[in-house]
Amino acid sequence: MSDGEDDLPLSTRARVAIAGNESDSDDDVPLSARVPGATTGKRKNMSNRNRPAHKRKSSDTEDDNSSDDKPIGSLVDISDRKSTTAGGSAKKKTKRADHEPWRAKRGAKQMWSTLEHNGVVFPPPYQAHGIPLVYDGHDVKLLPHEEEVATFFAVMKDTDYAQKDIFVKNFFDGFKKTLRGGPHGFIKDFKKCDFTKIYMWNLQERERKKSVSAEEKRKVKAEQAAAEEKYCWATIDGRRERVGNYKVEPPGLFRGRGEHPKMGRVKKRIMPEDIIINIGKGAKVPEPLPGHKWKQIIHNNTVTWLCGWNDTINTKDWKYVQFGATSSIKAESDIQKYEKARKLKLAVDAIRRDYFKKMKSGSVLEQQLAVTTYLVDKLALRAGGEKDDDLADTVGVCTLRVGHIDFLPPSTIKFDFLGKDSIRYLQEHEVDPLVFHAMQRFCKGKKKDQDIFDHIDPTKVNKHLQTLMPGLTIKVFRTYNASYTLNKLLKETTPAGDSTVPMKKAAYDAANKEVAVLCNHQKGVSKAHDAQMEKLQDKKKIIEKEIAALRRDKKDTNKAKIRTLKERLSKLELQMKMKDELKSVSLGTSKINYMDPRITIAWCKHNDVPPPTVYTKALVEKFNWAMEVEPDFDF
């Protein structure tokens, strides 16, 4: 493999690598140059070329060459950076925001006056196991920080990721960089690497952990919980509330969804030097790890996060520690979200009149605004912001391309595209003839990889929506659609008052399922699904045979037995039907994020169903704010 990575003096490289803070400079060699024909992105760059300039994102993204020296700037602690720079790197470090005094955004609202918290929990330091990598037939005992990266990969042998070329290549690039300048720099050929010994060690290790007695497991867990207890809580304006993700993500290999170009990259260990602490003035600043210091302490009371750091994969992204779902700050924004959706319910008729009018008589821009609003309204699609080429190629309504739809006259459109999380949206919808013809006009003369809605983007659509209803954005339609549908279905399908709670629950789940399908919330079909269905099928056959046998010898006493068997049979059949229908539908997402809990709670009260029947313990807590709703609440 040719890797011209000698752009930095060895001495500098070695120091940086050993410090575990190597730069992302493998990016200076384009992916395609390292492995021929490895560009698998379906979109590649061609569509960007065809795309109108205003829809293209940052033109000079050329992989992330430009970010080459930024990760160092943001990830290495100050003292280390100085020595690195002095060590001979010719690259200039640009001044970054972290050196400027923090300033609140213009017009930002104050979110708190006092804030206390205890910072974050770091993952435990790496414990070397000493198992060698086999290279070209010989054992190579790696240095701990090298071994750590090798182990990230070795333990993933059985996953789908490990079968993907991009994943392997990204990993190996990272691994080589880790080795470079050290005693094992000679490891340059992936084909000569054999990770089996480490893999086997890991299997044993997992067995060992599994075999620990339940008693011992409980004890360890309790001890850990006690040690972490103080990080679970923060105090905002005097209220003690739960923190959400107080644990720093451990290092590992990045697992992007779908065909993510960066999958397999090494996620570096986050250190205190990477982390900005946001806390009230005068509050006690949490202790960093011994011998370390925080990147910065700020007192920004216009935001709700407690700690933040740059993501190591997409270096311009940020990670934040925030309050938990049960906190008042989250509850308040939840309430606002659903209240906004209810306002949309009142405004939606006018909005529909508006888009039909503009479809007929507007400019092309207006027509595209009208049609996208129609799709968002009827199909609950997402916005679809423009994305860089270094992310998976997924789309929403504004980024739909000609190849994503088929026209099925007279007025049905088939959609087939990858949405958020690379989940496939494959649905056919009969649309209004006006919409059908407008979309045909937009597609006319365009190639498959060109944007259908070439005059607009989410910002424009949202600006337009604001003119129809203050605060209205595309995503509000999803909330509105989901809640409206649940509200309607529960009214229509809930069985009579004398039915059992399980029957009512079944009706609720069925309504929930409709909402999930509307929002295209899917889950992977479990690997065991087919086998499980077959097992149920066998069970069914056995019962049927038994019934047949009982029928053959016509004893009176058999009648009762047949009846119970038949009951079991119909129950089994229902179970099979539900299992198959729900195998790829995820109910949880809509329950957590889209269906107004007041609808559910009001329904519970109205039908004498205890809330824990439909909500987990965590959800009952999260939706505490909705518990006092009147039984006749109507969305």
Next chain:
DNA sequence: ATCCTGGACTCAGAAAGATGTCC
């Protein structure tokens, strides 16, 4: 550019089911 919401996936533990044991 930043920050907050939304999303599928994972894995441990619980629940359910199957099988064994005893009376």
Next chain:
DNA sequence: CGGACATCTTTCTGAGTCCAGGA
């Protein structure tokens, strides 16, 4: 032989994780 109970096995659930969006 059947039922109560114990134990082992499979399936389900949900809390946590960490990646992907929207604005």
